[in-house]
Amino acid sequence: MNSFANRVRKIVCEIPKGETLTYKQVASLAGSPNAARAVGNIMKLNYDENIPCHRVIRSDGAAGGYNRGEAEKIRKLKEEGAV
DNA sequence: ATAATGACGTGAT
DNA sequence: AATCACGCCATTA
Numbered sequence A: 001m002n003s004f005a006n007r008v009r010k011i012v013c014e015i016p017k018g019e020t021l022t023y024k025q026v027a028s029l030a031g032s033p034n035a036a037r038a039v040g041n042i043m044k045l046n047y048d049e050n051i052p053c054h055r056v057i058r059s060d061g062a063a064g065g066y067n068r069g070e071a072e073k074i075r076k077l078k079e080e081g082a083v
Numbered sequence B: 001a002t003a004a005t006g007a008c009g010t011g012a013t
Numbered sequence C: 001a002a003t004c005a006c007g008c009c010a011t012t013a
Helices: A004-013 A023-030 A036-046 A070-080
Strands: none
Touching: A004 A023, A004 A036, A023 A036
């Protein structure tokens, strides 16, 4: 998989603990500032357990979604120190 | 190539 | 502040 998905995965994997990036930020870093939707789409389709996708949230501050459940995602972020 | 889908974003009501 | 509708992008069928 060498494409947007790969870039996104790498970026998300580089997110430091306690920090959270918005889908828009990730998309922007991936090269497409308006591909927030595509970013989330890729996560859902890839189910990357090696990637801290739980550190990626919406721009509104909402967690968004998670393969384990939004509650788990939020919990993880809170435990890691994310606001 | 076209249509449909989706863990989004922003603006308008 | 909350909700609705539209727009955007990449992927898959």
